[in-house]
Amino acid sequence: MTENATGTAGATASPSPRPVIVAGVDGSPTSRDALLWAAEEARLRGAVLRVVCGWEWSSPFNLIGPALEHAAPDAGTPSMEELTRTRTEELITQTLGEEPGVPVEVRVVQGPATGVLVEASEGATLIVVGTRGHSGLKGAVLGSVSRHVTQHARCNVVVVRGRRDTAEGE
Template identity: 45%
Template sequence: MNEQEQASDHRIVVGVDNSAGSVEALRWALAHARLTGYTVEAITAWQVPPTYVHAAGWRPTGIDDAGIIGYAEKTLAEAVAQVQGEDDHPVPVTTHVLQGPAAQVLIEAGKGAELMVLGSRGHGAFSGMLLGSVSRHCVQHAICPTVVIPK
């Protein structure tokens, strides 16, 4: 066994942002996990929009982190339930809502994973692009194989 095989934990990391592309990525990851026996870890990343943070690093009061996290947890659970509900033999999914830029969070979560699965476009600003900025960054920088599922 080589070093990468020894470090692998047979996990598939999936980025889920409640977009149609990320739901397709989750669906694909669950089907692949069923065939390989891997586990699935669905990740949603969140951060306070940069426009809310002033140049000196000061954050205005009134930003409800708990509300953002609660909404992210709810939408992630709904996406997982939707996709698992389509299957007679659902694969167990571990879910995590993590703070930080999506690409950075996913690359960190992908360390030691067998595979990372992403949708081709999420809720980014340039919806007409073939690859979104997060999937493009992850393809270029992830240390595990990365699959991008078209919408």
């Protein structure tokens, strides 16, 4: 009898799990472009699309930011995590439609986007992020988050620059 990778004699290997494509989003037009790109890649590869959004009290993607710090816990006010999850789910629906054509997981994690995305890259096949688009020389330079992800991710990275009509500042 031979042993398989798990060390059990005669056992059959289970089918490998579906690959995971991570899309980092923050609500910006270029993150929407990255989400579209990642969804198409997930469809082509038969992968799961994992949409990840890191949030902090100072994040511009959050609706009301630090005001929630002072809300009474029993005031019926949704938590920052709940608000960010709702906004992320709305972004997915607005960008990909009601039926995105691939399985979608949503992960909303408290912390700086750089750390959250690098952690999300662990075990993924690919991570896709946008970069703040600019024209000219600025356009050749990646944003701080996308630069950090390209340097520290634990999988392949695609940086979607965004279309000229969706680039911020133009």
